[in-house]
Amino acid sequence: MPRSSSPPPPKRARLNxxxxxxxxxxxxxxxxxxxxxxxxxxxxxxxxxxxxPLDEFIKEIADFIHHMIMTRPDIVGNIEVEAKVGILRxxxxxxxxxxxVLVESIIAPDSIDCRFESNMSVNQHKHYNTLLNGLKTAxxxxxxxxxxxxxxxxYLVDSFYTSEDRxxxxxxxxEKTGTVxxxxxxxxxxxxxxxxxxxxxxxxxxxNLEVPVQHPLGSPTHTRRxxxxxxxxxxxxxxxxxxxxxxxxxxxxxxxxxxxxxxxRSEILLATAAARGDVNxxxxxxxxxDELIRAFVNNARILVRNSSDGWQ
Amino acid sequence: MPRSSSPPPPKRARLNxxxxxxxxxxxxxxxxxxxxxxxxxxxxxxxxxxxxPLDEFIKEIADFIHHMIMTRPDIVGNIEVEAKVGILRxxxxxxxxxxxVLVESIIAPDSIDCRFESNMSVNQHKHYNTLLNGLKTAxxxxxxxxxxxxxxxxYLVDSFYTSEDRxxxxxxxxEKTGTVxxxxxxxxxxxxxxxxxxxxxxxxxxxNLEVPVQHPLGSPTHTRRxxxxxxxxxxxxxxxxxxxxxxxxxxxxxxxxxxxxxxxRSEILLATAAARGDVNxxxxxxxxxDELIRAFVNNARILVRNSSDGWQ
Numbered sequence: 001m002p003r004s005s006s007p008p009p010p011k012r013a014r015l016n017x018x019x020x021x022x023x024x025x026x027x028x029x030x031x032x033x034x035x036x037x038x039x040x041x042x043x044x045x046x047x048x049x050x051x052x053p054l055d056e057f058i059k060e061i062a063d064f065i066h067h068m069i070m071t072r073p074d075i076v077g078n079i080e081v082e083a084k085v086g087i088l089r090x091x092x093x094x095x096x097x098x099x100x101v102l103v104e105s106i107i108a109p110d111s112i113d114c115r116f117e118s119n120m121s122v123n124q125h126k127h128y129n130t131l132l133n134g135l136k137t138a139x140x141x142x143x144x145x146x147x148x149x150x151x152x153x154x155y156l157v158d159s160f161y162t163s164e165d166r167x168x169x170x171x172x173x174x175e176k177t178g179t180v181x182x183x184x185x186x187x188x189x190x191x192x193x194x195x196x197x198x199x200x201x202x203x204x205x206x207x208n209l210e211v212p213v214q215h216p217l218g219s220p221t222h223t224r225r226x227x228x229x230x231x232x233x234x235x236x237x238x239x240x241x242x243x244x245x246x247x248x249x250x251x252x253x254x255x256x257x258x259x260x261x262x263x264x265r266s267e268i269l270l271a272t273a274a275a276r277g278d279v280n281x282x283x284x285x286x287x288x289x290d291e292l293i294r295a296f297v298n299n300a301r302i303l304v305r306n307s308s309d310g311w312q
Numbered sequence: 313m314p315r316s317s318s319p320p321p322p323k324r325a326r327l328n329x330x331x332x333x334x335x336x337x338x339x340x341x342x343x344x345x346x347x348x349x350x351x352x353x354x355x356x357x358x359x360x361x362x363x364x365p366l367d368e369f370i371k372e373i374a375d376f377i378h379h380m381i382m383t384r385p386d387i388v389g390n391i392e393v394e395a396k397v398g399i400l401r402x403x404x405x406x407x408x409x410x411x412x413v414l415v416e417s418i419i420a421p422d423s424i425d426c427r428f429e430s431n432m433s434v435n436q437h438k439h440y441n442t443l444l445n446g447l448k449t450a451x452x453x454x455x456x457x458x459x460x461x462x463x464x465x466x467y468l469v470d471s472f473y474t475s476e477d478r479x480x481x482x483x484x485x486x487e488k489t490g491t492v493x494x495x496x497x498x499x500x501x502x503x504x505x506x507x508x509x510x511x512x513x514x515x516x517x518x519x520n521l522e523v524p525v526q527h528p529l530g531s532p533t534h535t536r537r538x539x540x541x542x543x544x545x546x547x548x549x550x551x552x553x554x555x556x557x558x559x560x561x562x563x564x565x566x567x568x569x570x571x572x573x574x575x576x577r578s579e580i581l582l583a584t585a586a587a588r589g590d591v592n593x594x595x596x597x598x599x600x601x602d603e604l605i606r607a608f609v610n611n612a613r614i615l616v617r618n619s620s621d622g623w624q
Contacts, residue, residue, distance in 0.1 A: 044603055047610035048447060048545045050457025053617065056415045056510060057369075100423030101413060101507075103368045111412030135360060145362025195413075198368060233360045291356055298359035305365065 055294075060106055061192065061205055062293040068189040068207035069273045075187070077211035078266035083300035085259040085307070086118040088193055088202040096202075099195055104301070107193040116193060116204045118258050124200075124307065125257035128240055131306055132231050139233075147234055154228040156181070159220035169216045175225065185211045200307035203300055210266075222247045235292060236299055237264050261299050263292065367606075372418055373504065373517055374605040380501040380519035381585045387499070389523035390578035395612035397571040397619070398430040400505055400514040408514075411507055416613070419505040428505060428516045430570050436512075436619065437569035440552055443618055444543050451545075459546055466540040468493070471532035481528045487537065497523045512619035515612055522578075534559045547604060548611055549576050573611050575604065 046052050065081055072079070088097045091113045099105065099112075107114075120128075136149040155175035163169055163185075172182040187209040194203045224245040231238040243256045263269055272289035275281050358364050377393055384391070400409045403425045411417065411424075419426075432440075448461040467487035475481055475497075484494040499521040506515045536557040543550040555568045575581055584601035587593050 042546070044546055044607045045458035047607060047614055048451075048458060048461065048548075048550070049614060053610050053613045056613075056617075060415050060510075099413070100411065100420045102418040102420050103372050105417045106414040108412045108414050139360075146357035146360060149360065198372075234354070234356055236360075238360070295356045295359060298365050301365045301368075302359055302361060305368075 057104070057106065058294050058297045059290075061297055062290050064190070064192050065205070065207055065293060066273050066276055066289065069269065072189055072209055073187065075209065075211055077184075077187070077209045079269045080186075080208040080210050080262060080266070081205070081269060081296070082208075082260050082262035083203050083205050083296065083303075084116070084118045085201050085203050085300075085303055086116055086120065088114045088195055088204075089117055091115055097195065099197070101195070101197065103198060104194060104196045104304075107195055109190075109192070114193065116191070116202070118204075118260070119256045120201070120259065120307075122257060125240065125242070125259070127308070128259055128303075128306070129229060132229070132238065132240065136231060150232045152230045152232075154226070154230055156226040156228060157223060158226065159223045161216035161218060161220050163213075163216055169213055171215060171220070180215065183213060183215050185213050187211065196304055199304050201304050203304050205300075232264065233299075234295070235264050235268060236296065237262050238299070238303070259303060261296070261303060263296055268292070369416070369418065370606050370609045371602075373609055374602050376502070376504050377517070377519055377605060378585050378588055378601065381581065384501055384521055385499065387521065387523055389496075389499070389521045391581045392498075392520040392522050392574060392578070393517070393581060393608070394520075394572050394574035395515050395517050395608065395615075396428070396430045397513050397515050397612075397615055398428055398432065400426045400507060400516075401429055403427055409507065411509070413507070413509065415510060416506060416508045416616075419507055421502075421504070426505070428503070428514070430516075430572070431568045432513065432571065432619075434569060437552065437554070437571070439620070440571055440615070440618070441541060444541070444550065444552065448543060462544045464542045464544075466538070466542055468538040468540060469535060470538065471535045473528035473530060473532050475525075475528055481525055483527060483532070492527065495525060495527050497525050499523065508616055511616050513616050515616050517612075544576065545611075546607070547576050547580060548608065549574050550611070550615070571615060573608070573615060575608055580604070 069079055088107075089095065090097050097112060097114050099107070132149070133151075136151055138144055139146060139148040157173045157175050159171045159173070161169045161171065167185050169183070169185050171180060173180050189207040189209055191207075192205045194205070196202050222245065224243050226241050226243055228239050228241040231240070238261045239259070241258045241260075243258055245254045245256070247254075269289075269292070272292055275285050276287075276289040278286050381391055400419075401407065402409050409424060409426050411419070444461070445463075448463055450456055451458060451460040469485045469487050471483045471485070473481045473483065479497050481495070481497050483492060485492050501519040501521055503519075504517045506517070508514050534557065536555050538553050538555055540551050540553040543552075550573045551571070553570045553572075555570055557566045557568070559566075581601075581604070584604055587597050588599075588601040590598050
């Protein structure tokens with residue numbers, strides 16, 4: 001029996017769907033032969049099965065995130081799933097890696113000696129800011145096909161502490177009020193690197209477990225200031241952040257420009273991951289995790305593909 | 313302004329779309345917490361732009377085929393676009409190539425020293441025959457989401473001649489009647505190899521120019537017999553062929569099992585390629601080429617992914 005990741009859509013009515021075509025002054029009139037042949041073309045099905053085949057790329061990322069969630073340590077905490085936009089660099093040369101493939105590819109873990117640099121130029125950062133502001137405005141129009149984006153400008157200070165058992169703890173404060181907004185230990189569960197040879201940037205998907213902890217004693221080992229423009233859209237936050245790091249009072253500050261998208265609600269991730277593929281649940285519940293990851297990957301791809309020019 | 317390869321679809325109503333969910337005896341009742349959280353999840357847009365991002369993989373293949381067509385030699389002939397299912401082998405070791413990527417990837421031309429072997433085991437061939445016969449039967453049911461498949465069993469004999477100017481000419485005859493069905497010179501325009509690490513097979517897209525010629529004089533250099541099960545679906549032919557090659561009367565015959573899908577009508581390829589992206593034409597005419605290639609790639613992917621097990 002035919003199976004697929006999505007329900008059978010109707011055929012795409014591709015040609016002859018406008019009653020005006022035969023008299024179109026801009027098209028067929030000047031190219032009678034070409035146009036005449038194209039009119040022979042009936043609507044095409046999406047495939048011999050009538051549906052789009054499963055997207056192997058999105059399924060691989062969904063399988064990875066699902067595996068990280070289901071095999072996580074038995075510690076109470078929040079699951080963080082994020083995609084960062086940056087550059088995959090060869091550890092030896094420092095140059096962007098090159099693989100013999102033409103389009104976006106998921107790199108096999110531990111196969112290439114590279115590091116991910118979560119950084120971009122000031123101009124690139126500004127470019128994204130302009131695009132996201134434009135999208136925020138456009139998305140508030142009734143004609144926009146998706147929900148509107150929300151926007152918050154955050155000023156945060158992270159202080160890092162090394163606890164007695166050598167775990168790293170991050171304390172986040174609102175810069176203006178000094179209020180502690182988060183105090184937690186981050187456990188890295190896994191990463192997947194995505195090489196994107198057609199674009200100016202690569203990306204990385206990370207899954208972490210964020211465990212709330214007591215405020216540590218002693219002094220922080222280093223601090224960083226985050227000037228963050230945070231755009232939220234449905235289940236996702238897109239954070240465009242200027243990070244100023246200080247390791248010691250005398251050392252010069254390091255400034256990085258980061259772009260990341262994260263899945264906003266850990267409880268939704270956990271609930272949909274637990275329901276994934278459960279045959280006792282209705283189809284829309286057991287596929288909710290894959291739909292969430294599909295939108296996550298779509299959004300990450302849109303961000304990476306717009307590392308220059310307009311939205312595409 | 314938001315742009316995309318496809319028109320804005322409606323949001324996917326993902327959860328809470330059934331009035332019976334709250335009383336579903338198989339789902340929510342036994343998992344109140346998980347289910348309760350999932351009910352908080354509103355319908356998701358496909359992305360921040362409201363649409364699926366462009367499929368970079370399909371666009372790359374469409375760009376390649378389009379380039380081959382538009383830069384073809386100025387000789388009257390038919391354009392053949394086909395995808396063959398087989399194995400990419402390292403030229404030195406003969407082993408299937410390995411690249412450090414997790415999913416289907418288009419290999420950069422001339423980057424890897426490999427050859428494509430258009431062959432499969434007898435069992436694999438039989439497996440495809442069973443699947444395609446099943447699909448043919450299923451596709452004739454009114455509930456099937458795509459058009460029905462047609463089927464023809466062909467017995468053909470190809471004879472190859474080398475002409476005086478050293479061009480290779482192929483004469484194809486119907487084995488039963490001896491009638492010449494084709495007499496042509498095939499000019500290879502280009503190939504793209506697709507590595508498919510999750511599947512038992514890789515694939516290759518080829519673009520050729522088939523030029524009708526006079527029947528050559530002299531004797532053929534070699535012949536091959538083709539026992540072909542040909543399934544046609546809309547604009548595509550799927551050919552499952554057992555090829556028996558004979559190079560000389562004394563030599564043992566070589567038997568290969570091939571699977572390929574080709575775009576059936578050269579004139580449609582030429583007409584849609586010429587119209588691609590022409591802003592003077594209506595949108596559905598200028599996108600007809602990309603829609604044709606999308607269905608072609610979808611079908612090739614479905615074939616490759618079913619190199620074992622059932623349709624998926």
